[in-house]
Structures are given as C-alpha cells and as structure tokens.
Amino acid sequence: MTPDQARDIIIDALHQVAPEIDIDMVKGDAEFRDSVELDSLDFLNFVELVSKRSGVRIDEDDYPELATVDSCVDFLAGKA
Amino acid sequence: MTTAVKGEQISYREAVREAIRDAMRRDDRVFLMGEDVGRYGGCFAVSLGLLEEFGPDRIRDTPLSESAFVGAGIGAALAGMRPIVEIMTVNFSLLALDQILNNAATILHMSGGQFNVPLVIRMTTGAGRQLAAQHSHSLEGWYAHIPGLRILAPATLEDARGMLWPALEDPDPVLIFEHGSLYNLSGELDSTGPVDIDHAAVRRPGRDVTLLAYGGMLHKTLAAAEQLSEAGVEAEVIDLRTLRPLDDETITGSVRRTHRAVVVDEAWRSGGISAEVSARITEQAFYDLDAPVERVCGAEVPTPYAKHLEEAALPQPADIVAAACRAVDSDA
Amino acid sequence: MPEFTMPSLGADMDEGKVQEWLVKPGDQVHRGDIVAVVETAKAAIEVECFANGVIETLLAEPGQVVPVGGPLAVIAPVGAFVESPPEVTHLPESPAASRAAEPSPPGAAVVMAPPPPAPLPRVSSPLVRHLAEEMGVDLASVRGTGRAKAITRADVEEAARRGTRPRVSPLARRLAAELGVDLRDVAGTGAHGTIRAEDVRHTVQATAAPGAAVRPEPAASPRAVPSAEPTEPSAAVPSESAAPPTAARGERATDRQAAMRRAIGRLMARSKREIPHYYLSTTIDMAPAMTWLHALNRQLPVSGRLVPAALLLKATALAARDVPELNGFWVDDGFVPGPAVHLGIAISLRGGGLVTPALHDAADLELSELMARMRDLVGRARAGRLRGSELTDATITVTNLGDQGIESVTGVIFPPQVALVGFGKVVERPWAVGGLLGVRPVVTVTVSADHRATDGYTGGRFLDMISRLLQEPEDL
Numbered sequence: 001m002t003p004d005q006a007r008d009i010i011i012d013a014l015h016q017v018a019p020e021i022d023i024d025m026v027k028g029d030a031e032f033r034d035s036v037e038l039d040s041l042d043f044l045n046f047v048e049l050v051s052k053r054s055g056v057r058i059d060e061d062d063y064p065e066l067a068t069v070d071s072c073v074d075f076l077a078g079k080a
Numbered sequence: 081m082t083t084a085v086k087g088e089q090i091s092y093r094e095a096v097r098e099a100i101r102d103a104m105r106r107d108d109r110v111f112l113m114g115e116d117v118g119r120y121g122g123c124f125a126v127s128l129g130l131l132e133e134f135g136p137d138r139i140r141d142t143p144l145s146e147s148a149f150v151g152a153g154i155g156a157a158l159a160g161m162r163p164i165v166e167i168m169t170v171n172f173s174l175l176a177l178d179q180i181l182n183n184a185a186t187i188l189h190m191s192g193g194q195f196n197v198p199l200v201i202r203m204t205t206g207a208g209r210q211l212a213a214q215h216s217h218s219l220e221g222w223y224a225h226i227p228g229l230r231i232l233a234p235a236t237l238e239d240a241r242g243m244l245w246p247a248l249e250d251p252d253p254v255l256i257f258e259h260g261s262l263y264n265l266s267g268e269l270d271s272t273g274p275v276d277i278d279h280a281a282v283r284r285p286g287r288d289v290t291l292l293a294y295g296g297m298l299h300k301t302l303a304a305a306e307q308l309s310e311a312g313v314e315a316e317v318i319d320l321r322t323l324r325p326l327d328d329e330t331i332t333g334s335v336r337r338t339h340r341a342v343v344v345d346e347a348w349r350s351g352g353i354s355a356e357v358s359a360r361i362t363e364q365a366f367y368d369l370d371a372p373v374e375r376v377c378g379a380e381v382p383t384p385y386a387k388h389l390e391e392a393a394l395p396q397p398a399d400i401v402a403a404a405c406r407a408v409d410s411d412a
Numbered sequence: 413m414p415e416f417t418m419p420s421l422g423a424d425m426d427e428g429k430v431q432e433w434l435v436k437p438g439d440q441v442h443r444g445d446i447v448a449v450v451e452t453a454k455a456a457i458e459v460e461c462f463a464n465g466v467i468e469t470l471l472a473e474p475g476q477v478v479p480v481g482g483p484l485a486v487i488a489p490v491g492a493f494v495e496s497p498p499e500v501t502h503l504p505e506s507p508a509a510s511r512a513a514e515p516s517p518p519g520a521a522v523v524m525a526p527p528p529p530a531p532l533p534r535v536s537s538p539l540v541r542h543l544a545e546e547m548g549v550d551l552a553s554v555r556g557t558g559r560a561k562a563i564t565r566a567d568v569e570e571a572a573r574r575g576t577r578p579r580v581s582p583l584a585r586r587l588a589a590e591l592g593v594d595l596r597d598v599a600g601t602g603a604h605g606t607i608r609a610e611d612v613r614h615t616v617q618a619t620a621a622p623g624a625a626v627r628p629e630p631a632a633s634p635r636a637v638p639s640a641e642p643t644e645p646s647a648a649v650p651s652e653s654a655a656p657p658t659a660a661r662g663e664r665a666t667d668r669q670a671a672m673r674r675a676i677g678r679l680m681a682r683s684k685r686e687i688p689h690y691y692l693s694t695t696i697d698m699a700p701a702m703t704w705l706h707a708l709n710r711q712l713p714v715s716g717r718l719v720p721a722a723l724l725l726k727a728t729a730l731a732a733r734d735v736p737e738l739n740g741f742w743v744d745d746g747f748v749p750g751p752a753v754h755l756g757i758a759i760s761l762r763g764g765g766l767v768t769p770a771l772h773d774a775a776d777l778e779l780s781e782l783m784a785r786m787r788d789l790v791g792r793a794r795a796g797r798l799r800g801s802e803l804t805d806a807t808i809t810v811t812n813l814g815d816q817g818i819e820s821v822t823g824v825i826f827p828p829q830v831a832l833v834g835f836g837k838v839v840e841r842p843w844a845v846g847g848l849l850g851v852r853p854v855v856t857v858t859v860s861a862d863h864r865a866t867d868g869y870t871g872g873r874f875l876d877m878i879s880r881l882l883q884e885p886e887d888l
Contacts, residue, residue, distance in 0.1 A: 018762065020762050020763065037762065039815035039816075040719045040720070040721060040814075040815050041719060041721075041786070041787055041790050044714070044717060044719060044787075045787075047714050048714040048715050051714045052714075058714060059709075059710060060706060060709050060710065060717070339583050339609065366582050367582050367583065367585075367586045368582070368583055368586075369581060369582045369583055370581040370582075370583040370584060370608050370609045370610075371581055371602070371606075371608070406603070409601075409602045409603060409606075409608065
C-alpha cells in the first residue's frame with residue numbers, strides 16, 4: 001500500500017467517525033485525541049474502519065503507533 | 081396553704097386552684113368572681129379555700145346573673161383590674177354572650193385601639209357526667225368563631241396549671257374552657273410554670289395518621305392511639321390547646337407528614353371547630369392528603385341524661401380507632 | 413380514548429417540537445413502538461408509544477412546538493376503532509352536522525363534525541346507549557365486557573357507580589404527576605378502588621417497561637415555584653414557523669446549543685440547590701482487569717473488542733444491584749428504588765453539551781452485549797437519535813472522563829436520581845502489592861450521592877463492591 005492510499009483510508013475513516021471535523025485542519029503530526037477529540041469508543045470505531053478497509057490486522061499493542069495521521073500512514077504502509 | 085411543687089401528686093382541679101392562687105399572689109389586681117366561688121368553694125370545688133386565704137374582696141360571690149357579673153368583669157378590666165370570672169358551665173355563658181361578644185371582644189376595635197379588656201373568663205364545658213343537656217354541651221367552637229377573643233382548652237395538668245397566668249398577661253379577653261370530666265384527673269405535675277398559649281402540642285408522635293383533639297377528647301384520643309399502635313398504626317396525636325387562633329403550622333405540618341387526618345371533637349359536627357380544622361387542612365395541605373379528612377364528633381342531639389345514651393352520643397376511643405382505620409385504609 | 417401526549421424526556425424539558433411522524437392515521441401501534449421524532453433542547457428523540465391501538469388522529473403537525481403533556485395524537489384502543497367512512501368528513505351539510513354545534517350526548521351522535529371524529533362505541537343494545545345517556549356516562553370511556561367487547565348494561569352501571577373520573581387521593585395524583593405515572597396504569601387498593609399514594613409507588617416499582625417507568629419530575633410540575641424556574645420568553649427550541657426561512661443552519665445550531673446549555677444549567681442548579689451531596693472516592697488496582705482485557709482483545713476482531721469502560725460500567729451496574737439504596741430516585745421526601753439497574757451514561761456531544769441516555773438492564777448484560785449496546789447508544793446519542801425511554805429511565809448515572817486524561821471526576825447528581833459515579837483515566841502508578849512496590853494501572857472512582865437517601869457508609873459499601881468486582885474481571 002502506498003502512503004497516499006494509506007492516507008486516504010485514514011482520512012476517510014476519521015471523517016466517518018467524526019463527521020463534523022474539518023480534515024484539512026488536522027495536522028499530520030497532531031495527536032487525534034487532542035485534534036479530533038476522539039474518545040476510546042471513537043478510536044475503536046476508527047481502528048475497525050481502518051482495519052477493514054486496509055485488510056491490516058491491528059492489535060491493541062499497535063495502538064500507540066496510531067496516535068497521529070502520519071504515524072498511521074507509516075504503520076499501514078509498513079504492513080501492507 | 082402550700083403551693084404545689086413539681087413532682088407532687090395533684091388533680092386537675094387542684095392545678096387550676098394553684099394557678100388562681102399563684103396569680104392572686106403575683107398581682108393584687110387579680111380577683112376571682114362568679115357564682116358560688118366563695119363560701120361554697122366553687123361548683124366544681126375549684127376555688128375551695130381561696131375565700132379563707134384571700135378574703136371576700138378578692139373572692140367574690142355573685143348573683144345568678146351571668147350578664148351582670150361578666151359585664152362587671154369587663155368594667156373592672158377596663159378600669160385596670162385583672163379579673164378572673166368563673167361561669168359555671170358554657171351553657172350558662174350564653175346569658176353573657178352579649179357581654180362577651182358585643183363588649184369584651186369588640187371594645188378594643190370600637191375604641192380605635194384605646195381600651196383593652198384584660199379579662200379572663202373560665203368555664204366548664206363538656207359532657208360525660210350525667211348532667212343532662214343544659215350542663216353538658218361543648219360550645220367553645222362558637223367562641224372560637226369570634227375575632228378579639230383567645231380561646232384556650234387546657235387538657236393536661238400542666239396546661240391547667242400554666243395557662244392562667246399568660247392568659248391574664250394577655251391584654252385582651254381570654255376564655256378558658258375546662259372540661260368537666262378532667263377535674264379529677266390526677267398525676268405528677270411536670271412543670272408549674274406558665275405555658276405557651278400560642279401553639280398546639282404534639283402529645284404523641286406518629287407517622288401514619290394525625291389525630292387532632294383538645295380538652296376532654298385528648299385522653300380518649302390518646303387511648304385510641306394506643307390501640308392503633310397495637311394494630312401497627314402509628315398515630316400522631318395533636319392537642320390543639322388554643323382553639324383561637326388555631327396553630328395552622330403544627331396542624332398542617334403533622335398532616336403533611338402523615339398524609340391523613342382525623343379531627344376529634346366532642347361538640348356537634350355541623351359548623352363546629354372540627355369543621356374549621358378540617359377545612360384548614362384541606363385548604364393548606366390538600367396535595368398532601370392521601371385520604372379524606374375524617375371527623376369524629378358528638379351525635380347531633382341534646383346531650384342525653386341516661387348514662388348509656390350519653391355514652392352513645394359522645395365520641396369513644398373505638399370510634400376514633402375506626403375513623404383512623406378508614407383514613408389509613410387498614411382493618412386494624 | 414387514550415391521548416398520546418408529549419412525553420417529558422427529562423427533568424429539564426418543558427416542551428418539544430414534533431420533527432417527524434413515523435406513523436399515520438390508521439396505523440396499528442404497540443406499546444414501545446417508535447411513533448414520532450421529537451426535537452428537544454438536547455437532541456432529536458425517537459418517542460415511543462405507551463399504548464396499544466390504532467392511530468386515529470395526529471393532532472400535532474411536524475414543526476409544531478407542543479408543551480409536555482400536550483396532545484400529539486389520538487390512539488383508539490384495538491377493537492374500539494371503527495374505520496370511519498371517509499365520506500363522513502365530507503358531510504358538513506348533512507342535517508346531523510348541525511347537531512354538532514350543540515353539546516350532543518356522548519355516544520349518541522351518529523355523525524360528529526370533525527375534528528376529532530369520534531368512533532362509535534359498540535354497545536350490546538340501543539337501550540345501553542339510552543341508559544348511558546340517562547346516567548351521564550361517557551360511553552367512550554367505558555370498557556366493554558360483552559361479546560366482541562360491546563358495552564353492556566352492567567358496564568354502564570359499573571362506570572356510573574365508579575364515576576368516569578378515577579378516585580385518586582390528592583397526594584397520589586400529585587405523586588403520579590411527579591413520577592410520570594399514568595393513573596390509568598395504577599390499580600387502586602383503597603376503599604372503592606381509590607388510588608392512594610402507596611398504589612402509585614407500587615406501580616413505579618413494578619413497572620420496568622420502557623416508557624411507563626419513572627420519568628423525572630417535569631420542570632412544569634404544579635408544585636414548581638414559578639419564580640424558581642423562570643420561563644424564558646424566547647422559546648428554547650424555535651418553532652419552524654417562527655424561524656425565518658433563511659435562518660442559517662449554524663445559527664439554529666447555536667440556538668440549540670444555548671437552549672441545551674440553559675437546560676443543563678437548570679437541571680444542575682436544581683441538583684445543587686436541592687440535593688445535599690456527599691462524595692467518596694477510592695483508587696482501584698486495575699492490573700487484573702487490564703491484563704484480562706488485553707488477553708481477551710488479542711483473540712477478538714476489532715469489532716468485538718472491549719474497552720476498559722465496558723468493565724467499569726458492568727462493575728458499576730452489578731454494584732448498584734447489590735446496593736439498591738443508590739439505585740433509584742428521591743421523590744416526595746422518600747426514596748423510590750429503581751425497577752432495575754438502568755445505567756445512565758454521560759455522553760458528551762461534539763460541539764458541546766451532554767446527554768445521559770440509559771443502558772437498560774445493564775446488570776444483566778453480558779460484557780460483549782453491554783459493549784455493543786454502549787457503542788450503539790453513543791453512536792445514536794451523537795447522531796441525535798435517542799429514544800424517549802432511554803432519556804428518562806436511568807436509575808444511576810456514570811460519567812467517565814478518562815478518555816480526556818482526567819484522573820478523577822466528582823460529578824453532580826442528575827435529579828431525581830440519588831447517585832452519580834465518576835471514573836477517571838486508567839493510569840500507571842507506583843502501587844504496593846504484597847509489600848512490594850510495582851507499577852500498576854489504577855483508576856480513581858468517585859461516587860456523589862444524595863445524603864437524604866443514603867449515608868456515607870452505603871456509598872462506601874458501593875465503591876468497595878465495584879473495586880472487588882474489578883479484581884475478578886472474568887466474572888463480570
């Protein structure tokens with residue numbers, strides 16, 4: 001998976017979980033929890049969407065690597 | 081002559097006598113007058129011995145003319161004395177009703193606040209002693225109708241002993257109704273001091289139903305509460321004590337807690353003080369009522385002479401228990 | 413004829429706007445069916461029907477603002493509904509229609525001018541109709557016991573004896589209004605079937621069904637002191653017609669947020685004004701729970717995974733069941749236990765505000781089910797599609813600010829509930845176990861409780877129970 005494909009998946013999932021946010025305003029290196037105000041349930045929804053669309057298995061142990069848009073892209077691109 | 085002290089065995093009759101004696105000693109403006117109060121010692125022996133102690137100027141026998149001697153009492157009060165006028169029974173007080181209503185209760189108002197009438201009238205009320213219709217009625221509710229009067233109904237030894245002095249201190253006329261069946265009530269006096277004449281008293285706390293009574297009915301009501309308690313119904317018993325002005329706060333406060341009320345009154349139901357109490361409860365605590373206000377009153381007949389008929393005409397503990405059970409809807 | 417009225421969807425609701433009808437006249441409805449969407453200051457709520465029957469008339473148009481208790485629709489009981497022939501409504505010229513102007517005896521009018529069209533109650537004989545007329549009994553309020561539910565002579569006589577107005581003590585009537593109990597659901601046990609306060613309390617305890625259960629006291633209760641709850645001249649929710657057609661969405665959202673703020677403000681102020689809160693808190697070792705959860709989640713697909721909050725909620729629900737003194741309502745100077753543990757969950761809405769829908773029967777749910785229901789509830793809360801019963805049934809509320817990194821929260825009780833439980837973030841801290849210091853995940857739990865209903869000892873028992881339950885997560 002190219003970084004661009006990964007980014008699309010992530011942006012899409014974020015948009016779905018928190019439809020009211022302006023994705024363009026989310027900085028690549030800002031933590032979701034602060035920039036998008038995701039709580040643990042939102043995050044679970046996000047992980048579920050990303051996992052389904054990318055086909056990548058995501059364990060709880062991987063969560064720390066999914067803190068920002070950029071780190072998500074790196075994680076996905078590295079896995080598939 | 082000794083003055084009764086706290087803790088001593090004393091009758092209601094003696095308690096009233098002690099109250100008079102105490103007032104006479106405290107204030108030389110106080111004097112007692114009425115039919116047979118002097119040489120005979122009072123029709124109910126309340127003033128026995130007082131003539132000997134205080135002399136004929138202060139313990140005055142009067143002619144059989146209620147209108148005259150109540151009028152004289154009003155005049156004495158207007159002149160600055162502190163008369164205690166005894167009327168034999170409430171039935172005979174009707175002969176003085178003109179003086180009581182048209183003069184005693186009214187002069188302060190009609191004089192534009194210039195003349196108070198610091199008069200105390202004591203009288204016997206109530207039935208239960210086979211004295212027949214002309215000596216047995218409970219007409220205190222009529223007097224409680226009249227603005228300008230304060231109406232007291234001592235039901236306990238402490239109230240019999242303690243209500244007179246504050247009544248004499250009241251600048252306006254006070255009527256004290258002593259239930260005839262209470263004179264022989266005896267026990268230890270908890271206190272010999274003056275009592276509060278503004279408030280009703282909770283004689284027994286309870287949570288399920290409020291029983292409101294005064295005077296002679298208080299003890300029957302307490303007996304009924306005892307029976308109810310054995311059946312698991314905890315009744316609160318309120319002694320109204322002051323029939324005018326009524327202590328709305330204590331009455332409705334209790335009903336707000338128990339949500340049920342039974343008014344007990346030896347007098348007739350129609351237009352009686354029980355009607356007034358019931359109406360006030362409905363006015364002030366309607367949304368706290370879980371049952372209609374019950375009343376237990378005397379039968380609407382002239383009080384019979386025959387013992388069994390008299391008993392049947394008067395509220396008895398069983399009637400009070402039955403009414404309380406209707407209110408709480410239990411079969412106790 | 414049962415009228416379907418605007419339900420109170422929270423202690424802070426005075427009125428609601430009908431957003432959408434999900435049924436139309438003639439539709440069969442059952443108790444619990446969602447029949448309409450109502451917009452309140454807080455959210456759009458799916459409103460459930462409280463009775464079985466057939467929708468006869470819709471009395472409120474979409475967009476109309478209706479006060480709590482105001483009529484929304486007429487529901488004909490099943491069986492009583494007679495399909496009125498459509499031409500009836502087109503007969504204003506008929507001679508019968510002129511009779512409608514004068515008060516016609518109930519049930520006697522063959523054709524009533526609409527609205528509302530009165531279906532003809534079925535009677536066993538015309539004589540019954542005459543009898544009802546003579547006795548002044550409204551046949552529409554009589555339940556038929558004859559063949560095909562026809563009203564018999566005995567039914568009319570019985571109705572006349574009882575009077576069409578049920579015998580209810582003033583206290584019971586007030587209590588029912590405060591508790592949101594429909595007096596028609598209450599069986600009177602007093603003399604002559606009089607409904608007394610005790611009967612109302614009984615009904616509250618016995619009824620666990622959604623919608624019929626305890627509803628918080630409406631702000632507009634007859635006892636409310638007018639000056640204490642000033643009605644704002646600007647309606648909390650602007651009605652469709654009042655709002656200029658060009659009103660931007662953003663503006664309306666702002667209004668709505670302001671209204672919600674006011675609603676929350678009133679409720680919280682009432683809580684702090686009326687409820688003597690006491691607060692207890694303890695820190696719980698979460699190592700067993702987190703280890704167990706981690707192991708479990710490793711085996712599960714993302715969609716089946718649990719979050720720690722699910723364990724905290726389940727433990728709270730079980731503890732509330734074991735300490736029922738904290739699970740219920742303070743009403744009329746007395747505690748009324750909740751019919752079950754309906755866990756209110758404080759959910760913050762994006763863009764501000766808060767709703768606390770109930771997770772019904774939380775103590776009885778398997779963890780996976782609880783997790784699924786929680787996700788569903790949060791999703792619908794944020795989408796503004798909560799159901800009426802979810803907004804009103806909560807018996808105890810949980811607030812969890814852990815996701816924001818907050819370590820402890822001491823909350824404000826939602827009246828008329830008597831307790832609120834707050835969880836902070838699960839954090840790693842030095843922790844002494846068995847005489848050794850280690851790093852363990854811990855969480856701080858706080859209970860705010862109504863001192864009128866319980867004392868600190870009860871609250872302590874409750875927290876201790878939560879703590880112990882979390883030490884054995886596999887049993888949750």
